[in-house]
Amino acid sequence: MFSNTEDSKTKLSELGEFGLIDHLTKHFSIQQSSTLKSIGDDAAVLEHKDPIVVTTDMLVEGIHFDLSYSPLKHLGYKAVMVNLSDVYAMNAKATQITVSISCSNRFTVEALEELYAGIHHAASLYNIDVVGGDTTSAIKGLSISITAIGTAKKEKITYRSGAKPNDLVVVSGDLGSAFMGLKVLEREKEVFKVNPNSQPDLEKYTYLVERQLKPEARKDIPELLEKLGVLPTAMIDISDGLSSEIIHISKNSNVGANLFEDKLPMDPALIATCEEFELDSTTVVLNGGEDYELLFTIDQKDYDKIKGNPNLSVIGHITEAKEGIHLITRANQKLPIQAMGWNSMDKEEN
Amino acid sequence: MFSNTEDSKTKLSELGEFGLIDHLTKHFSIQQSSTLKSIGDDAAVLEHKDPIVVTTDMLVEGIHFDLSYSPLKHLGYKAVMVNLSDVYAMNAKATQITVSISCSNRFTVEALEELYAGIHHAASLYNIDVVGGDTTSAIKGLSISITAIGTAKKEKITYRSGAKPNDLVVVSGDLGSAFMGLKVLEREKEVFKVNPNSQPDLEKYTYLVERQLKPEARKDIPELLEKLGVLPTAMIDISDGLSSEIIHISKNSNVGANLFEDKLPMDPALIATCEEFELDSTTVVLNGGEDYELLFTIDQKDYDKIKGNPNLSVIGHITEAKEGIHLITRANQKLPIQAMGWNSMDKEEN
Structure with missing residues (x-):
């Protein structure tokens, strides 16, 4: 003892x-x-x-x-x-x-x-x-x-399979923060191993760490959509990363998708911490997992109902299957989106 | 390799x-x-x-x-x-x-x-x-x-809580065999450790070993009761041993129970193997677990409906709570039944 x-x-x-x-x-x-x-x-x-x-x-x-x-x-x-x-x-x-x-x-x-x-x-x-x-x-x-x-x-009841060409792709909250919270915690663990008396100042990472350790499920989103009179055409939660989930929706709905880099929702703390860790924030948002936000598609006619809602970001639109799944970068490049998932990304880096 | x-x-x-x-x-x-x-x-x-x-x-x-x-x-x-x-x-x-x-x-x-x-x-x-x-x-x-x-x-839907004084206590199949199957397997494992070339003859234990390794859940019993027009007053499955389960029914129904030793259903292979292992078969039946048989109580008026059914044994009756939970032995002794469960019994023996 x-x-x-x-x-x-x-x-x-x-x-x-x-x-x-x-x-x-x-x-x-x-x-x-x-x-x-x-x-x-x-x-x-x-x-x-x-x-x-x-x-x-x-x-x-x-x-x-x-x-x-x-x-x-x-x-x-x-x-x-x-x-x-x-x-x-x-x-x-x-x-x-x-x-x-x-x-x-x-x-x-x-x-x-x-x-x-x-x-x-x-x-x-x-x-x-x-x-x-x-x-x-x-x-x-x-x-x-x-x-x-x-x-x-x-x-x-909304499945992964109902998305149609021209539907809008919408995501709740912001993405990538849970993954960067994990990066911060892993770094502190290494520091602690070397010097058990270190007193880490995690204050500026509070949001990211909380997103990793104590995430919230989006109970409010189905309620909000009900109130707004919006029935999503397809929906999935983001546990493995945005890339992986948009691929699930695309495959299950037999469609393609274009996502726009400049529309991806990021918290300022995420951007700052990605810079500190020398990681590309778009890569983190696409492949970092465990955000437990909801990714869904809606008919274009419902756009006005969700427009300007601070909980929701329109990040792209659904296309025909043959057009594939792409990210349109800030420089207007069209890059194919591949499944990586946060486990794979983790492996690459460690 | x-x-x-x-x-x-x-x-x-x-x-x-x-x-x-x-x-x-x-x-x-x-x-x-x-x-x-x-x-x-x-x-x-x-x-x-x-x-x-x-x-x-x-x-x-x-x-x-x-x-x-x-x-x-x-x-x-x-x-x-x-x-x-x-x-x-x-x-x-x-x-x-x-x-x-x-x-x-x-x-x-x-x-x-x-x-x-x-x-x-x-x-x-x-x-x-x-x-x-x-x-x-x-x-x-x-x-x-x-x-x-x-x-x-x-x-x-039948809960553990509906048994009433004078109800009959009924059990499906036979009890104790899964526990003795485990005893046989554990013994063979020890023999194998000493002599990896031993060729155990498990044939006479086939039933017991199968009861342990590949038990069947009693899907047929609710169907049979439905067919016979019998609605049990209380029911539980026997996973931890008969003693433990009759105590659950008694506590949840706020009643007592008398079980009769000479009515406990045992397979001949169980009796023979208990003798070989020098274990008391009644103790094994009361406390051996994992039989996945059903233990239930029925109103006395339903007795004629189940009488003589080879799948069912009446093993006792429900009493007032103040009378406690007892086993009436073959020698007509009244012994209090205490929860042991097969984990505890295992510990005592090992």
Whole structure:
């Protein structure tokens, strides 16, 4: 034991599986009228009038997160966001999640409480119920597997496949920041390894780091589009990078696309930090992942409805499939867009 | 390389995440009319008229399975069964699953194909659709996280909480065999360690080993009960052992129970193998887990409807809560039943 605080930590084995789930979920309340039965039986029971959407994502320690700079509470929050983002990308409302966690005995009850505090915070803020869970041991590391359920009227559900030539390509928020937040955190980790007494001044990177560690899913965008009377023709969330996602929409819709470099939404902190790291900000915006913004296409007749909205940027338009997928640069060059994704970009640089 | 066959194995990185999911799920067809959209968008889209039940379970290498004696195809099959069993325990019909897998690079594409072949086989046989998936790297080991969805009319859904005094306690199939199958496999593993050339004769343990490695979920029981016109008052699946499950029903229903030792269903192979291992078969039946049989209670008036059915055994009756939960032995002793579960029993013995 290195400190007194360690003495007061509780081993997972002291509670056992059932005790642990009860303990971790006892503060969770039910907010959705569609939840007939939550945790506590062989299965949850849900009653939805409209079709449901179901999506699942697993986050694995050492692959998707690094606990040396990711606080457990943020990690719990992010694990929920990653899944809700997929629900919103169907133009649906998220309603329930199930959470499965496996972890080695290096994690204490208090550590899992932190993780669940983040999950609970996300569930409260986004008005979703945690209706099922499984907590199990692992030989090594921490994994979080979440399944999210949402609902939408059948005619509102938006697939990747509905984009048509001349549709406008729209994106919410700004892009690339989560990737640069990761770059900043990785640099600080290296500095810390060399000098554990360093006091990093991360203040100017606050926005970028927060985008990486505690992203928000765009619950507001389907709501906004509903209010504006806009039904997107295709939609996807940006988890792997803009290039990868526009290629998914193009392939699934059998169309092409032109995106305009000067329209890509970037935060000033992103531009400054790209300069500092000597990275091209357009490359980061195209290939940096984990922004969890929504990329969608709309019919041109809906342009006036979204025009000037600070949450939305029109970044291009859909073309015929044979025209391919291109970026029109500031210098008016036409460059083919290829899938890279942030994993690939990471590999190139490391 | 130790052999030529190894040369022809494909590294996971050769396919990439999207390629891998496409590759592994390309043979999966849609069988349920409630599946509007399966794999290939941000989320699956399902349309169920009746309420849905949702359950999730994670299997972790080194905790829930040992690849030294569990073939990957069987493992995939079992991972599906574990989840379907929870759906049937709600007296519901299973319709869809999502599958998330994380594994280290010691697994090849061919290994995951085996795993998915088992999942596919289970899905075909049990008439369910695999509608979502996530495949990701891990630093170490293999984890399988499955979420199962089912549906039932609201008035048919059976909880753990509906048992009433004088109800009969019924169990499907026989119990304890999966646990003894595990004992046999563990013994053979030890023998193999000492003498890798040993040729174990497992023939007389075939039933027990199959119950452990390739269990079947009791899809037929809700169908049978429907046909017989029996609505159980409470139901649970036997994953942790009969003791643990009758305690769950008793606590959730606020009742007690008497179970009769001479009524506990045991396979002849179980009895013989317990003798060989010098284990008490009643203890194994009460505390051995992973049988995935269904334990349920019915009103006495329904007794005639199930009487003599070879799939069902009446093993006791429900009492007032104050009477507690007891086993009435063959010698007519009344012993209190305590939760142990197979994990605890395992620990005691090892």
